[in-house]
Amino acid sequence: MTAQPAPARRITRQREAVRDALAASDEFVSAQSLHQSLRAEGSSVGLATVYRALAALAEDGEADALQSGGEVLYRACTPSHHHHLICRRCGRTVELEAAAVERWAGQVAAEHGFVEPEHVVDIFGLCAECAARR
Amino acid sequence: MTAQPAPARRITRQREAVRDALAASDEFVSAQSLHQSLRAEGSSVGLATVYRALAALAEDGEADALQSGGEVLYRACTPSHHHHLICRRCGRTVELEAAAVERWAGQVAAEHGFVEPEHVVDIFGLCAECAARR
DNA sequence: GCGGAAATTGACAATCGTTCTCATCCGCGC
DNA sequence: GCGCGGATGAGAACGATTGTCAATTTCCGC
Numbered sequence: 001m002t003a004q005p006a007p008a009r010r011i012t013r014q015r016e017a018v019r020d021a022l023a024a025s026d027e028f029v030s031a032q033s034l035h036q037s038l039r040a041e042g043s044s045v046g047l048a049t050v051y052r053a054l055a056a057l058a059e060d061g062e063a064d065a066l067q068s069g070g071e072v073l074y075r076a077c078t079p080s081h082h083h084h085l086i087c088r089r090c091g092r093t094v095e096l097e098a099a100a101v102e103r104w105a106g107q108v109a110a111e112h113g114f115v116e117p118e119h120v121v122d123i124f125g126l127c128a129e130c131a132a133r134r
Numbered sequence: 135m136t137a138q139p140a141p142a143r144r145i146t147r148q149r150e151a152v153r154d155a156l157a158a159s160d161e162f163v164s165a166q167s168l169h170q171s172l173r174a175e176g177s178s179v180g181l182a183t184v185y186r187a188l189a190a191l192a193e194d195g196e197a198d199a200l201q202s203g204g205e206v207l208y209r210a211c212t213p214s215h216h217h218h219l220i221c222r223r224c225g226r227t228v229e230l231e232a233a234a235v236e237r238w239a240g241q242v243a244a245e246h247g248f249v250e251p252e253h254v255v256d257i258f259g260l261c262a263e264c265a266a267r268r
Numbered sequence: 269g270c271g272g273a274a275a276t277t278g279a280c281a282a283t284c285g286t287t288c289t290c291a292t293c294c295g296c297g298c
Numbered sequence: 299g300c301g302c303g304g305a306t307g308a309g310a311a312c313g314a315t316t317g318t319c320a321a322t323t324t325c326c327g328c
Contacts, residue, residue: 010295010304032285046307051286067201070315071285085246094246101235105257112219112228113262120256123239128247144275144324166314180278185315204286205314270328277322288311295304 009056017043018053019076022063027091028073066122087127096123143190151177152187153210156197161225162207200256221261230257 021034021043029037035050054074057063064077064084078095081102085094101121109117155168155177163171169184188208191197198211198218212229215236219228235255243251 008304012295012305014306030285044307048287048308049306052305085243085248087248088252096242098238098242101238101255104232104235108230108232109219109257109259113265114219114221114257114259115262115265117257117259118222119258120254123243123248123251123253125243125248125251128249131247131249142275142325146276146324148277164314178278182279182316183277186276271326273324273326275322275324278320280318282317283315285314286312289309291307293304293306295302297302298300 009060014043014045014049015053015056017045018050019057019062022054022057022074023076025075027093028064028066028068028075028086030071030073032071034074083121083123085123085125087130088124089126089130092127092129143194148177148179148183149187149190151179152184153191153196156188156191156208157210159209161227162198162200162202162209162220164205164207166205168208217255217257219257219259221264222258223260223264226261226263 017038018034021038022029025034031047031051031054034054035045035047038045038050054063054065057076058065058074061079062076063074065072065074066084067073075093083096083098083101085096087093098121101119105119105121106117109115151172152168155172156163159168165181165185165188168188169179169181172179172184188197188199191210192199192208195213196210197208199206199208200218201207209227217230217232217235219230221227232255235253239253239255240251243249
């Protein structure tokens with residue numbers, strides 16, 4: 001296998017705190033702001049640790065990550081593959097299933113001789129509320 | 135209108151150099167590497183200027199930008215809306231048309247009450263050559 | 269062809285998100 | 299309870315990008 005030596009992940013107070021904080025928000029948040037939230041509610045967690053915990057969650061498929069405005073945002077997510085519809089104003093996010101898109105991506109990749117296709121599919125827009133508030 | 139005072143874009147040796155250098159490459163490149171290429175071939179262009187030129191090109195729709203590995207990559211592109219199929223190994227890129235995906239994105243956004251939808255759709259994989267070279 | 273207002277440039281400092289270092293701490297299997 | 303190796307945290311280090319500002323260059327009308 002190409003599997004790494006399996007880092008053997010441990011359960012610590014800090015990691016649980018990060019996981020909980022992430023689960024408590026239903027929108028994408030940055031490592032920085034998550035760190036501040038934790039600090040604000042008394043949890044003493046180092047910034048570096050928040051980064052490491054988020055990276056670990058993303059790697060384990062427990063969180064989605066996306067780059068926006070020069071920083072990486074995270075959000076707790078369902079384990080199955082999916083995409084997002086995100087309000088670019090308030091950050092509200094809807095998870096999307098899109099079998100048709102999956103199929104299309106795989107097919108297009110194959111047509112051009114590409115293998116091991118992965119894809120990034122996200123839709124940004126203004127949610128109804130934010131649009132009304134104009 | 136909410137239109138800005140229109141900065142009135144000018145044609146300069148540096149901007150042309152950046153545009154040419156970008157057009158000379160058929161894969162995504164970073165501002166940093168583009169700057170080095172220009173320097174290597176004798177063009178004296180400041181790094182900040184390369185950043186500004188690339189940002190201007192992207193804004194004018196003459197270049198596509200995508201974030202990868204903490205940096206922003208640029209590539210000259212056709213003026214019409216399109217997506218990409220990118221080799222994650224060598225960077226070779228294929229531009230894709232995908233009317234069906236456009237329609238899907240607009241429809242899904244509408245279903246959830248979102249307006250002004252924009253979407254990011256890119257496929258990463260290993261091109262035939264890179265896959266064979268294993 | 270000239271003059272001048274305004275955009276542009278470039279060298280460098282400043283930001284800012286993220287990663288690294290390393291000594292200390294602690295989860296977990298025995 | 300003991301000990302190994304992963305985890306933590308404070309701060310330094312890093313690297314991409316942006317801001318600053320005086321000097322330069324473009325382009326407009328005349």
